[in-house]
Amino acid sequence: MKAFIFSLDSFVAFTLALVAIYTLIFFSAIPSSYYYLLTQGQYLTKDTLYSLSTSDCVSPQFSCDLSHSSLLDNIVFGTNSETNVYDSIGKVVPSQFGYTLEYSQDNGQTWIPLYDTSSAALSVAGDPHARTKLKMSVSSQVVVFQNPNDLADKNAPDPFTYETCNGGQVGPVLTCASSPSNAPAGVGGAGVYVPSPSFRLVRLTIFI
Numbered sequence: 001m002k003a004f005i006f007s008l009d010s011f012v013a014f015t016l017a018l019v020a021i022y023t024l025i026f027f028s029a030i031p032s033s034y035y036y037l038l039t040q041g042q043y044l045t046k047d048t049l050y051s052l053s054t055s056d057c058v059s060p061q062f063s064c065d066l067s068h069s070s071l072l073d074n075i076v077f078g079t080n081s082e083t084n085v086y087d088s089i090g091k092v093v094p095s096q097f098g099y100t101l102e103y104s105q106d107n108g109q110t111w112i113p114l115y116d117t118s119s120a121a122l123s124v125a126g127d128p129h130a131r132t133k134l135k136m137s138v139s140s141q142v143v144v145f146q147n148p149n150d151l152a153d154k155n156a157p158d159p160f161t162y163e164t165c166n167g168g169q170v171g172p173v174l175t176c177a178s179s180p181s182n183a184p185a186g187v188g189g190a191g192v193y194v195p196s197p198s199f200r201l202v203r204l205t206i207f208i
């Protein structure tokens with residue numbers, strides 16, 4: 001009798017162990033929605049930054065202080081950034097997500113927020129997007145450049161037309177040059193012909 005009870009107890013324990021193992025295998029084989037949510041957020045941040053950086057700021061809906069520049073340029077380097085972000089990124093990101101747009105001038109050492117739906121001080125009043133990070137947070141980055149020269153300098157004749165060795169004739173020959181003939185003054189004053197562009201690293205973070 002004792003042997004039967006011992007055998008039955010062992011059989012029940014073995015059965016329960018098998019059920020537990022198969023249950024773990026079954027649930028671990030089911031893809032988690034968290035990873036799909038991460039992928040969706042990653043695509044959304046990358047596509048949003050790409051669209052802003054390749055779209056000219058010409059719509060009267062936006063405040064375009066920098067002419068002939070992209071919408072992202074005006075957001076990062078222009079004024080009224082908060083309104084431009086709300087009218088652009090705010091229309092792309094679904095309301096169940098929250099987002100933060102920030103930039104860095106020191107290769108990502110420090111980040112300066114431009115817009116943050118989790119902060120009332122850094123977002124437009126009545127923004128319906130999420131304000132708390134509960135499940136996930138994913139971000140993408142892009143580099144934004146700004147040419148400090150005016151558009152007139154860009155449209156001027158080629159600044160690298162040097163005096164050649166052929167009787168002082170002005171032409172595009174770069175060899176045998178003595179001095180530039182009509183190069184515009186750069187950012188550093190006369191003699192600076194290749195200006196140093198200013199750049200910022202921009203990061204868009206989407207959370208839910």
